[in-house]
Amino acid sequence: MAFDEYQKREFKQVGTRPNRPDGVDKVTGRAMYGADMTLPGMLVGRILRSPHAHAKIKSIDASAALALKGVKAVVTGADFARPEDDFLRDVQENCMARGKALYDGHAVAAVAAIDAATAKAALKLIKVDYEILPHVTDVDAAMKAGAPIVQDGRTLENVPAGMSGNVTSHSEFGHGDPAAGFAKADKVVERSFKTAATHQGYIEPHAAVASVTTDGKGELWCCTQGHFFVRTLCAGMLGMEASQLRVTPSEIGGGFGGKTTVFIEPVALMLSKKAGRPVKVVMTRDEVFRATGPTVSTSIDVKIGMTKDGRITAGEAYLRYSGGAFPCGTIDMGGQAAFAAYDLEHVRTYGWNVLTNRPKEAAYRAPGAPQAIYAVESVVDELCLALKLDPLDVRLKNAAKKGTKSSYGPTFPDIGLVATLEAAHKHPHYTAPLGPNQARGLSCGFWFNFGGNTCVSLNVNTDGTVGITEGNPDIGGSRASVSLMAAEELGIPYEQIRTIVADTNSLGYNDVTDGSRVTFAVGLATIKAARDAVRKMCQRAAKIWDIDEEAVEWKDGAAVPAGPNAGKFPPMTLAEIAADSFATGGPIAGHHEVNVDGAGVSFGVHLVDVEVDKDTGATKVLRYTIFQDAGKAVHPDYVEGQMQGGAVQGIGWALNEEYIYGKDGRLQNAGFLDYRIPVASDLPPIETVILEIPNPGHPYGVRGVGETPIVPPLAAISNAVSRAIGTRMCELPMSPPRILKAIGTTA
Amino acid sequence: MRYLAAQSVAEAAKALAAEAGVTRILSGGTDVLVQLKAGMVEPDLIVDVKKLPGMREIRAEAGGFRVGAAVAGAELGEHKAFCAAWPGVAEGFQLIGSTQVQGRATMAGNLCNASPAADSVPALVAGGVVARIAGPDGERDLAVVDIPAGPGRTNLKKGEFITSFLFPARAKGASDAYLRFIPRTEMDIAVSSAAVNLTIGADGKVSAAEVALGAVAPTVVRVPEAAKAIIGTKLDDAALAAMAKACEAACNPIDDKRGTIAFRTHTAGVLACRAAHIAYERAGGKA
Amino acid sequence: MKKLHISTTVNGDPAEFVCTPDESLLDALRNRLGLTGAKEGCGTGDCGACSVTVNGRLVCSCLVLAAEVEGAEIATIEGMADQDKLHPLQRAFIDHAALQCGVCTPGILVAAKSLLAKNPEPTDEEVRYWLAGNLCRCTGYDKIIRAVQSAAAEMRGA
Structure with a gap:
């Protein structure tokens, strides 16, 4: 496996900024997204959703809808077999309720009709007899004795007895003895925090076109972060064999984790199966907010002890996450991430997942980490203020580094936290003067990063160009970075390579585009597929030169003879070998299949200046600088893009974004008008500083970069606002009414 | 649903009056289309009034301006003389929605949608603007302040619609300003808002004033006590404090997803004072 | 719903389509004329993904009725490049x-x-x-x- 490991090298193409291959299609309106696909004879599918937060579905009468001219099929939960697997069953019941509607917006039925107007009219004719049940949407309320129980019998054995039936799982991480650590502290701060559920807010609503034929074959086009996983889920729900369901991903209009599962896809397939025609289902924005996967909402207590000189003696966190109406494992990632930035002798986190009548959580950029780290970084900031210590010095003093036993178990290899902290310290932003009502905040951020199952094919064309087939939808420019890595390895120009994202029949299984894994894992597989092709091209050259294979090596895009007995031959370029390939053994291709390990963790530090209008509670972000370790920035434009985009999502989370539920348990702000994501005029330029501390687990040192940047903004802005107003803010978002209330201006 | 692009005011009024079902007037359409999309309304008849004569004109009248009811925000914003005379009206109108929405949104639509948070309305109320209304029985004039009846309701009768607004002649030393509070910098509905229209005398003191608040009551409200508090002053601290207090007293807001009662009440006073400052400076006053 | 016949100009070329009276310009562009460059992100004028110009004025095509554009000049993303020359x-x-x-x-x-x-x-x-x-x-x-x-x-x- 030595081949996998990082080797220092001079890069010729990796690290440059060529134009992305999908650029022209995207600037001319030609790129095909989920809703842009049409098929002959296609029907329009629409979904009926529960208006109630919690209700028993006593009956569904679709006879009037089916009698409407132009209606071709109606689907309800009864059309799906009940999967034995808990996970699959939860996903399916989230796509189509069975027995109970568990949240406002939960799908209860669907129709396929000849046009949108007919489908809409048909939805109104479906009679659902609900028995409304008491509901609970707040995580703390759901943990109380006597709270309405969202789903019975979902509690795992590790949950201590006596807790509410809504608590589904418990987890603990850490080491040492926090009580002993707190005893050594000069100052201990304990605080409780709440964070609202937020949504990924991708601009493209979910869309799917399904076509199932009577011989059991299915085609599905959809916008997804992982079409292989879509196939697994849909095939499981429809009782299809994987080989018979081909899933082709469209261009994807943003995902951020929210398109890593299915919502409408199995419904579209079932409608098509029943109607015998292709069916297109496109969500409205209202449906996206009510019925896809927002983040967990949380309630967190953090206790940290510190000595006068800024050494953290112990940290403890109690985390209560609600991933909505279904069991959710995100709490474990929150518990593991909370103290990851610190080298601690005594640290422990306790986590509970709690059911509420909210939509089923889906991943959102570093799921679970922003909330936990927000709480920890807020308390660290409060300690710095109380002990009059520089917040960067304190973080440097306690920073996790190579050899640190992390708070969640593993011992860190080379990591970049200290380098990012030092870069922040040196940066002019850190010492720039501040005006009245202005303050500066900072926070560390962390994400684990993942590798996973990956399969790449690389085809050498006879004209000397190369086609790469990979299986991960491109959400952030990965086709460009994959092409760059192949160009680097093969020694041919980037422009001569074309990378495409292929359907589920064209490659072995590829895990979802998540966990910041694509540039890392697909990159690694691409490099190794290129090496496979290089090995084959060297064989061909050896054959032509009639020398031993071992006597040929690859240099600057050409086979060259090597070693004392190889003889003297001029270099044979990739193009020359490719041109002769039919005569030397046939087409040349490289492949690589792997379950990649070794994704290096990623750290970042964000600095932010804010100004608070103390008469209105409005916060203006004045200046923002990001420092992050990318391992190796393959295409720096897109690394910066991830840093900037993630930070701005975090800014939205900190200041304005939240799921607001009414007393009736209905979502009050299911649209971009009142779910307020940042607009261009809200923001300053977002400055970026990329650090490159190579990941030992990747041949080029690459680390995932996509998720870490959403983590620090929550605490960085909260710390800045708290300093500006002189009061610690403990709830997100810090909407203006909350800030005025904290200041004491309003009761 | 039928769509009628009316060619004359009479045709539009007649069609609206004759329709037994639900009707909607399409001016800029930025509210109507949202309601259609959400299924909040299923009209039987939509009458497009944009192409009626005069509906998109801005012309001088009686020393002031007559502004057609279907003039879009972007169009009004390009009219230099109007914006110089009524900067508060222009800024309120142009705060509605995005650049794209500005290409379509109209004051008449904003007024008749009858949201208490309508951005263009407080400055129209503070400016004493009068709407001209066409209907099956002919024309009538009605002050803007009297048009909203409550959230989503107006005092217009069946078949009636607004054709224009008359902005009175400006006295020397008169100007206005509008401010709203929103959580972001753009794209939100006002959480609270305030318009101040005032005139400064030769002595630099406010000689006349009107104050109107938005999003703090079922309709936009005039606050004569707030105006009284600054008349005869140069907006000294005591006058502004009295003004803020009067504004707070006039508030009767709701708690909702956009803001709390306490927040709306407090910020209405803050915004009124800030708007008064801006209007005062625009009118040539030196604080 | 009785459909309307609309004649208009899109990106300089004559274009005709039929639409229902409640159909948005965005839906007509995408579903009647096959111009899918304008996207529906919200359908309520809050995201701008459907931006086009009508008679030179920037609008959200989701907030315009298709019926309104009779005789109008519409410009969409598909007409932004000058043939093979990008803007x-x-x-x-x-x-x-x-x-x-x-x-x-x-x-x-x-x-x-x-x-x-x-x-x-x-x-x-x-x-x-x-x-x-x-x-x-x-x-x-x-x-x-x-x-x-x-x-x-x-x-x-x-």
Whole structure:
């Protein structure tokens, strides 16, 4: 496996900024997204959703809808077999309720009709007899004795007895003895925090076109972060064999984790199966907010002890996450991430997942980490203020580094936290003067990063160009970075390579585009597929030169003879070998299949200046600088893009974004008008500083970069606002009414 | 649903009056289309009034301006003389929605949608603007302040619609300003808002004033006590404090997803004072 | 619902379609004329992904009735390039990596073109406010602002 490991090298193409291959299609309106696909004879599918937060579905009468001219099929939960697997069953019941509607917006039925107007009219004719049940949407309320129980019998054995039936799982991480650590502290701060559920807010609503034929074959086009996983889920729900369901991903209009599962896809397939025609289902924005996967909402207590000189003696966190109406494992990632930035002798986190009548959580950029780290970084900031210590010095003093036993178990290899902290310290932003009502905040951020199952094919064309087939939808420019890595390895120009994202029949299984894994894992597989092709091209050259294979090596895009007995031959370029390939053994291709390990963790530090209008509670972000370790920035434009985009999502989370539920348990702000994501005029330029501390687990040192940047903004802005107003803010978002209330201006 | 692009005011009024079902007037359409999309309304008849004569004109009248009811925000914003005379009206109108929405949104639509948070309305109320209304029985004039009846309701009768607004002649030393509070910098509905229209005398003191608040009551409200508090002053601290207090007293807001009662009440006073400052400076006053 | 027959001009070419009276211009462009460059991100005028111009005025096509555009001139993203020559804004967006997923890009380009026609030398703040109705969730807007300014400079001949 030595081949996998990082080797220092001079890069010729990796690290440059060529134009992305999908650029022209995207600037001319030609790129095909989920809703842009049409098929002959296609029907329009629409979904009926529960208006109630919690209700028993006593009956569904679709006879009037089916009698409407132009209606071709109606689907309800009864059309799906009940999967034995808990996970699959939860996903399916989230796509189509069975027995109970568990949240406002939960799908209860669907129709396929000849046009949108007919489908809409048909939805109104479906009679659902609900028995409304008491509901609970707040995580703390759901943990109380006597709270309405969202789903019975979902509690795992590790949950201590006596807790509410809504608590589904418990987890603990850490080491040492926090009580002993707190005893050594000069100052201990304990605080409780709440964070609202937020949504990924991708601009493209979910869309799917399904076509199932009577011989059991299915085609599905959809916008997804992982079409292989879509196939697994849909095939499981429809009782299809994987080989018979081909899933082709469209261009994807943003995902951020929210398109890593299915919502409408199995419904579209079932409608098509029943109607015998292709069916297109496109969500409205209202449906996206009510019925896809927002983040967990949380309630967190953090206790940290510190000595006068800024050494953290112990940290403890109690985390209560609600991933909505279904069991959710995100709490474990929150518990593991909370103290990851610190080298601690005594640290422990306790986590509970709690059911509420909210939509089923889906991943959102570093799921679970922003909330936990927000709480920890807020308390660290409060300690710095109380002990009059520089917040960067304190973080440097306690920073996790190579050899640190992390708070969640593993011992860190080379990591970049200290380098990012030092870069922040040196940066002019850190010492720039501040005006009245202005303050500066900072926070560390962390994400684990993942590798996973990956399969790449690389085809050498006879004209000397190369086609790469990979299986991960491109959400952030990965086709460009994959092409760059192949160009680097093969020694041919980037422009001569074309990378495409292929359907589920064209490659072995590829895990979802998540966990910041694509540039890392697909990159690694691409490099190794290129090496496979290089090995084959060297064989061909050896054959032509009639020398031993071992006597040929690859240099600057050409086979060259090597070693004392190889003889003297001029270099044979990739193009020359490719041109002769039919005569030397046939087409040349490289492949690589792997379950990649070794994704290096990623750290970042964000600095932010804010100004608070103390008469209105409005916060203006004045200046923002990001420092992050990318391992190796393959295409720096897109690394910066991830840093900037993630930070701005975090800014939205900190200041304005939240799921607001009414007393009736209905979502009050299911649209971009009142779910307020940042607009261009809200923001300053977002400055970026990329650090490159190579990941030992990747041949080029690459680390995932996509998720870490959403983590620090929550605490960085909260710390800045708290300093500006002189009061610690403990709830997100810090909407203006909350800030005025904290200041004491309003009761 | 039928769509009628009316060619004359009479045709539009007649069609609206004759329709037994639900009707909607399409001016800029930025509210109507949202309601259609959400299924909040299923009209039987939509009458497009944009192409009626005069509906998109801005012309001088009686020393002031007559502004057609279907003039879009972007169009009004390009009219230099109007914006110089009524900067508060222009800024309120142009705060509605995005650049794209500005290409379509109209004051008449904003007024008749009858949201208490309508951005263009407080400055129209503070400016004493009068709407001209066409209907099956002919024309009538009605002050803007009297048009909203409550959230989503107006005092217009069946078949009636607004054709224009008359902005009175400006006295020397008169100007206005509008401010709203929103959580972001753009794209939100006002959480609270305030318009101040005032005139400064030769002595630099406010000689006349009107104050109107938005999003703090079922309709936009005039606050004569707030105006009284600054008349005869140069907006000294005591006058502004009295003004803020009067504004707070006039508030009767709701708690909702956009803001709390306490927040709306407090910020209405803050915004009124800030708007008064801006209007005062625009009118040539030196604080 | 009885359909209406509409004659209009799209990107300089005559275009005709039938539509229902409650159909939006966006739906007519996408579903009747096959011009899927304008996207529906919200359908309520809050995201700007469906931006087009009607008689030169920037609008959200989701907030325009298809029935209204009889005789109008419509410009969409599909007409922005001059045949095989990209508009400077289109080139700048590629060169400055001002797009990631790209779904907001058509709307932003149409809106930015409309800005530069009105104001060839905007400040960053003017660009940000003009584009406030075009939501982008990927980029944080930074590279978009730089790309618009770069294209503006090129178009001014600077």
